[in-house]
Amino acid sequence: MTTTAPIPLTILTGFLGAGKTTLLNRLLRDPALADTVVLVNEFGEIGLDHLLIEAVSGDMVLLASGCLCCTVRGDLVAALEDLIARRDEGRVAPFRRAVIETTGLADPAPVLQAVMSHPYLATRYAIDGVVTAVDAVNGDATLDMHAEAVKQVAVADRLALTKTDLATDPAALAALKARLRRLAPGARILDVAKGEATAEALLDAGPFDASAKIPDVARWLNEEAYRDAAGHEGHHHAPAGEGQDAHDVNRHDEHIRAFSFATDRPVSMAALDMFLTLLPSAHGAKILRMKGIVKTVESPDRPIVVHGVQHVLHPPVMLPAWPDADRRTRLVFITRDLPEDFVRKMWDAFAGTPRIDEPDAQALMHNPLAIPRGDG
Numbered sequence: 001m002t003t004t005a006p007i008p009l010t011i012l013t014g015f016l017g018a019g020k021t022t023l024l025n026r027l028l029r030d031p032a033l034a035d036t037v038v039l040v041n042e043f044g045e046i047g048l049d050h051l052l053i054e055a056v057s058g059d060m061v062l063l064a065s066g067c068l069c070c071t072v073r074g075d076l077v078a079a080l081e082d083l084i085a086r087r088d089e090g091r092v093a094p095f096r097r098a099v100i101e102t103t104g105l106a107d108p109a110p111v112l113q114a115v116m117s118h119p120y121l122a123t124r125y126a127i128d129g130v131v132t133a134v135d136a137v138n139g140d141a142t143l144d145m146h147a148e149a150v151k152q153v154a155v156a157d158r159l160a161l162t163k164t165d166l167a168t169d170p171a172a173l174a175a176l177k178a179r180l181r182r183l184a185p186g187a188r189i190l191d192v193a194k195g196e197a198t199a200e201a202l203l204d205a206g207p208f209d210a211s212a213k214i215p216d217v218a219r220w221l222n223e224e225a226y227r228d229a230a231g232h233e234g235h236h237h238a239p240a241g242e243g244q245d246a247h248d249v250n251r252h253d254e255h256i257r258a259f260s261f262a263t264d265r266p267v268s269m270a271a272l273d274m275f276l277t278l279l280p281s282a283h284g285a286k287i288l289r290m291k292g293i294v295k296t297v298e299s300p301d302r303p304i305v306v307h308g309v310q311h312v313l314h315p316p317v318m319l320p321a322w323p324d325a326d327r328r329t330r331l332v333f334i335t336r337d338l339p340e341d342f343v344r345k346m347w348d349a350f351a352g353t354p355r356i357d358e359p360d361a362q363a364l365m366h367n368p369l370a371i372p373r374g375d376g
């Protein structure tokens with residue numbers, strides 16, 4: 001046993017593209033988060049978030065790809081145990097706080113349950129609040145479509161409302177806020193664009209208290225405890241009897257697919273622009289998330305970071321340099337009912353990647369947006 005005070009552990013969640021990493025980057029610059037260790041979990045074969053988090057100080061731990069709430073839960077426990085062991089032995093800087101950024105698809109209940117019910121971890125870490133990022137533009141539609149998003153809001157101690165600068169309809173924004181208040185009556189709603197989501201406002205939320213939330217929250221946690229006791233035979237949204245592959249990123253929901261491409265060949269800015277405009281404008285609702293780092297013909301040494309969230313294409317950002325030794329274009333997609341092959345062919349057409357039996361961009365542009373039937 002140890003007498004060391006438990007390390008505050010903040011869970012940062014929020015649906016795909018809601019703005020978790022952006023918020024985290026902002027927070028990490030605050031002195032209150034000096035000596036913070038960050039654990040990141042991504043849904044998809046190629047993680048990019050660790051490249052995009054500007055760790056100012058402290059460490060970063062990349063959890064295996066997959067969804068934290070399902071199969072990676074064991075990895076989370078192992079990573080938290082390993083971190084504390086290394087801290088105790090002086091092998092890492094003595095961090096004073098930990099933050100877990102979950103995937104946008106994570107159900108937060110099993111994550112909370114995993115930490116709170118673990119006999120050892122519960123003595124070494126103290127959950128210091130769940131911060132949930134909610135996108136002011138897509139939030140309402142996302143809550144309609146995804147049960148995980150509803151749970152993420154309901155467990156929150158703090159709701160960081162992002163992208164209010166992009167929200168053009170005040171009535172819709174007010175309605176979203178009212179919906180959030182109903183789902184999480186005790187949570188403070190903080191407007192990120194107005195600068196309200198400071199470290200001071202978000203951190204030190206106190207121990208997680210299910211009784212202060214809507215009654216569903218306690219029920220979800222109990223269900224997780226029961227699943228644990230029963231050997232965690234799989235989540236409600238992972239069909240029973242599905243493969244036991246611990247890293248099958250596509251088991252979350254049969255409609256949702258994660259895939260990625262990596263290519264060495266640079267693409268012209270014009271072609272990139274066309275691809276980025278066409279794909280979301282035609283199939284935005286199906287593109288839950290698009291994220292990438294792109295090598296262009298014009299600036300091969302300065303990659304362009306691109307983000308798409310449903311219909312919203314965020315302004316691409318040019319980085320001063322490649323963040324790691326891998327200098328290939330890497331694009332990650334999380335789609336709903338949009339086949340990988342369709343997106344890949346479209347990319348290949350614009351990127352000029354030769355394909356043996358496929359038309360080039362010119363031919364494809366006659367009808368580039370038609371999804372082949374029977375493909376999904």
Ligand SMILES: Nc1nc2c(ncn2[C@@H]2O[C@H](COP(=O)(O)OP(=O)(O)OP(=O)(O)O)[C@@H](O)[C@H]2O)c(=O)[nH]1
Nearest residue numbers: 015016017018019020021022104162163192307314
């Ligand atoms: N205009 C505006 N853009 C934002 C805001 N917050 C985030 N973004 C943009 O939204 C895009 C996605 O932001 P991320 O921080 O990567 O979102 P995320 O929740 O970490 O995404 P995943 O980890 O993929 O689920 C990026 O292009 C951000 O620049 C905001 O408050 N206003």
